[in-house]
Amino acid sequence: VSKAHRIQHAALDKFADRAYAAAIAAAANAIGAKAVVFSQTYDGKAISPRLAVRLDASHLSGLIGLPTVSGGSLVARRTTNSGKGIETVQSNRDKSVITVKSNAYGTKDRGANAVAVEALAFDPGASVGAVTLERVKASASISITEADTVVSGGRGFKDPSNWSHLETLAEILGAGKACSKPVADMHWRPHHEHVGQTGIQIAPNLYIAIGISGAIQHLAGVNSSKNIVVINSDPEAPFFKIADFGIVGDLFQVLPRFTEAVKKYKS
Numbered sequence: 607v608s609k610a611h612r613i614q615h616a617a618l619d620k621f622a623d624r625a626y627a628a629a630i631a632a633a634a635n636a637i638g639a640k641a642v643v644f645s646q647t648y649d650g651k652a653i654s655p656r657l658a659v660r661l662d663a664s665h666l667s668g669l670i671g672l673p674t675v676s677g678g679s680l681v682a683r684r685t686t687n688s689g690k691g692i693e694t695v696q697s698n699r700d701k702s703v704i705t706v707k708s709n710a711y712g713t714k715d716r717g718a719n720a721v722a723v724e725a726l727a728f729d730p731g732a733s734v735g736a737v738t739l740e741r742v743k744a745s746a747s748i749s750i751t752e753a754d755t756v757v758s759g760g761r762g763f764k765d766p767s768n769w770s771h772l773e774t775l776a777e778i779l780g781a782g783k784a785c786s787k788p789v790a791d792m793h794w795r796p797h798h799e800h801v802g803q804t805g806i807q808i809a810p811n812l813y814i815a816i817g818i819s820g821a822i823q824h825l826a827g828v829n830s831s832k833n834i835v836v837i838n839s840d841p842e843a844p845f846f847k848i849a850d851f852g853i854v855g856d857l858f859q860v861l862p863r864f865t866e867a868v869k870k871y872k873s
């Protein structure tokens with residue numbers, strides 16, 4: 607990033623996908639942008655299709671890396687079939703609007719002074735569409751889709767009363783808490799913690815899977831994580847195949863020592 611464009615208008619004070627798309631379209635047209643990049647977040651997913659229509663641009667969503675340029679088109683990859691496959695997509699317009707999943711690429715710190723900020727004028731017109739009036743967090747816990755680190759537990763915990771081991775580690779790491787589907791189905795943990803094909807899909811920097819076998823339906827929700835640590839007593843557990851680091855051992859022995867080591871390191 608070498609320049610930031612700032613658009614200020616009362617119509618943009620509250621989130622309104624239509625007004626935001628109009629503002630970004632105006633900016634893209636003013637500077638002759640060929641590509642507009644969003645994070646694959648709720649807001650990104652709400653604005654980007656509208657913007658693509660306004661700009662008559664290709665819409666490439668959910669990319670797992672930045673695209674390459676091939677013969678004037680953008681070519682990029684994204685997961686398909688609930689994360690079980692990868693497909694390659696290509697733009698077919700002069701302009702592209704893309705959304706990229708978290709952790710798809712690294713960031714570079716250019717320092718605060720390296721970016722010039724320029725104001726752009728914007729007229730939203732008569733209609734701005736629906737406006738978001740209020741956003742309230744459903745719970746005080748860390749959102750697992752936004753957390754940098756997620757600690758996750760499976761049936762290996764044997765009983766919900768044993769979750770305190772996981773909670774202590776999550777607290778020390780400032781991590782979000784997740785679980786496998788059976789754990790949520792048995793009401794050991796709330797359903798909003800269930801990750802996988804039928805649960806939430808996440809891509810934190812660090813995913814720590816404890817007492818989870820690594821069934822394909824679970825992996826579909828977590829295999830884009832940057833680093834995966836697996837703690838499991840069964841050396842044949844499928845999760846070890848995609849782990850960056852693995853500990854073969856009984857979680858009830860490993861976890862207190864692991865937590866103690868993290869605590870010592872943090873202090």
Ligand SMILES: Cc1cc2nc3c(=O)[nH]c(=O)nc-3n(C[C@H](O)[C@H](O)[C@H](O)COP(=O)(O)OP(=O)(O)OC[C@H]3O[C@@H](n4cnc5c(N)ncnc54)[C@H](O)[C@@H]3O)c2cc1C
Pocket residue numbers: 759760761762763785786787788789800801802803804805816817818819820821822823824827837838839840843855856857858
């Ligand atoms: C259509 C469909 C959709 C599904 N969607 C999802 C989904 O979204 N998310 C999901 O998670 N699952 C999903 N599943 C279920 C999935 O197939 C697995 O059954 C589930 O992920 C297994 O959960 P688990 O690993 O917690 O339990 P288990 O398979 O019972 O594994 C427990 C693991 O804990 C280990 N363990 C046991 N004791 C200890 C100990 N003391 N210390 C360390 N390790 C120990 C065991 O070795 C084992 O590997 C889906 C299934 C279907 C059919």
